[in-house]
Amino acid sequence: MRGVVMHEPGDVRVEERDDPEIVEPTDAIVKLTATCICGSDLWPYRGVEPADHVLMGHEYVGVVEEVGSQVTNVKVGDFVVGSFVISDNTCEICRSGYQSGCVHREFVHAGIGTQADKARIPYADGTLVATPGQPDPELIPSLLAASDVLGTGWYGAVAAEAGPGKTVAVVGDGAVGLMAVLAAKQLGAERIIAMSRHPERQELARFYGATDIIEERGDAGVEKIKELTGGLGAHSVVEAVGTQEAVMQAIGATRPGGHMGFVGVSHDVKVPGIELFFAGIHTEGGPAPVRRFLPDLIRLIWDRKIDPGKVFDLTLPLDQAAEGYKAMDERRATKVLLTL
C-alpha cells in the first residue's frame, strides 16, 4: 500500500509500504476512503518539530476491512470515523469524557499514520464510531473533518463554555478556528467574533456563524474585543493557534470569570503565571477528546445540520500529498483533503 512519509522537514514523499496487519485482538484494519493534512502537520514540515522518516496523518474515515477477535462495536464493512487519539473508552478517564487522556492513549500521528491506503487502529472499539450506513460521497469531507478538525474546534468551544447568551471570540482562522465558530453557533452563542485578516477565511467564518470580524492582533485585538463587549472581554474565548501571541491574546480577551478553551498545539509558549493569576479566568484545553463528541457530530452531519466539509478548499489524490503540504505551508489552502 501507499503511505506518506516525511523524510525531513519540507520533504514529503508517497512511498510503497507493507500493508498493516492485526497485532492485538483489539485492533481493526481500516481501508481509508479519505484522509487529509492537518495544520499541525505543518509544525514538522516547517522544522518546528523534528521529522525523520515519519509516517504522516492522523485524520481518517474508511471501511473496516478486518477486526481482531475482541472487537465487538464495529464490524467488517462498517464505515467508520475515528479520533486522532486512540482510546479504550472504558477507563475512568475516558468515562469522565476525556478520552484524549485515556490510560491507553496513543496518538495516531505518532506511529500509525493515516495518510495511507490502510491503517491499523488499536482499541478499535473505543476509538472508531460507525456511521448509520454507507455515506453519500458528498458527506465524506464532513465526516473526515469530524475526525480531528471539527472535533477539536468543537472541544475548544465546549471548553470555552460557548452557549446561549454568550459572546464567543475565536483566535485563529485556520480550519480549527473556523470549526470553533461553527461549534459556537451550534451551541447557541449569541455573538461570535472571529479574528481573521484573510478575506476568504472571513467569508467562511461568516458562513459558519461569525457575527463580527476583528482584523487586529495582539494587544490591539484584545482592545477591539473589549470595545465590542462593554469593556469586559468575551465570556468565552477559543485559542486555536498555539503561539505565544495567540495564547496571550486569548487570555487577555477573556473577561474575569470567563472561560478560555485552548486547542492550538502549544509551541514555545510560556504563560506568565502572574498574568494568568490576575486574569481570573477558567482555562481548559489540550488534545481534544474527539471520541466524546463523535456520535453527536456524525448525527449532525448525517442529518445535514452542519457542513464542516466546506473547510477543505483543496482536494488532491494521495499521490500528490507533497503538493498539498506545500499549498498549506504557503497558505494557498486552509485544509487539504487527500483522496484514495
Next chain:
Amino acid sequence: MRGVVMHEPGDVRVEERDDPEIVEPTDAIVKLTATCICGSDLWPYRGVEPADHVLMGHEYVGVVEEVGSQVTNVKVGDFVVGSFVISDNTCEICRSGYQSGCVHREFVHAGIGTQADKARIPYADGTLVATPGQPDPELIPSLLAASDVLGTGWYGAVAAEAGPGKTVAVVGDGAVGLMAVLAAKQLGAERIIAMSRHPERQELARFYGATDIIEERGDAGVEKIKELTGGLGAHSVVEAVGTQEAVMQAIGATRPGGHMGFVGVSHDVKVPGIELFFAGIHTEGGPAPVRRFLPDLIRLIWDRKIDPGKVFDLTLPLDQAAEGYKAMDERRATKVLLTL
C-alpha cells in the same frame, strides 16, 4: 490612629497616622477589631515585591463607625467582615460571582491598609457583610480568617471542583492551604491529600480533614499522588503557594479532565504551554472572589460548624506587628493575628 508601614523590605513600623475620612458617598469607616498578617505580606517583606513606605494589611473585621450617604447595606454599629478586594457587587462581573474582577476592583493592600486602628472601605455596600449580631470574642479569629485566608482557600477548593467522590490534593501547607483542606472537607470530598513536611501543620491539616499526608515535593510529590490514585492523579488539586515548583507540581498531580484551582500569588512562574496542553486539565484561579462566599462562611462560623480561626498560631498586639512579620518570615508562626 496607628497603622503599620513597611518602609522597605524587612523594615516594618507602627506609626501614627491621620484617621481615615469618608471621601465617596459609597465609603464606610470601619473601626477594626482585629487584623492579621498574610502570607502574601511576606513577598514585599522578603524583597520579592517592592516595598517603599507601604501601608500594610488587607484582612479585617470590625465595627462600622461612619457611612457615606449612599451606603444602605451596612449601618453604624454593625459588625462587619470585608473582602480583601473592593467590589461594587452589582456589575456584570460581580453578578457572575467574580467580585475580585469587579469593574471597580481595588485591592485593599494597595493604598487602604488594614493593619491599623481604622480603615476607609470604598464600595462598602458591595464589599462588607454584616454578621447576624455582635460576635462572641472567640469567633473573632474565624471571622477575620473569612476576610481572605479562608475565603481564598475556599475559592481554591471550589475552583478545583472539590466535592463528593473526589480526591483532592492541596499543594502548600500555609494558612491558605490549610483552609483549602477545611473547604474540601466541607464540600464533601472523599479523600483529601495535604502536601506538607511540617509536623505541626500536618496535625492541623488532619484536624481540618486531611486523610493523607505527602511529604515529597516536585516530581516525587506528583509520583506519590499518582500512587495514591491508581496512577491517574487527583480529581482536584489546589495550588496554594505560587512558586514554579508548586504550580508544576499541581498541574502534574491533576488527572486528565481534572481541575486545578490556583490561589497562590504567582511569582516568577512561567507555565510551559506544552505541558499545560498535554496535561488536559481545567484551571481556574486568581485573587479569590471572597465576597461571593462571605455570607455562607459567616453562617458556618456563626453556627460553629467550622473553626478556621485555629489557623492563627500567634496573637500579638498591633504595636508588635514587626515581631509578627519576623515570626512568619522565620516560619515560627503560620499566621499572626494582631489585636487592637
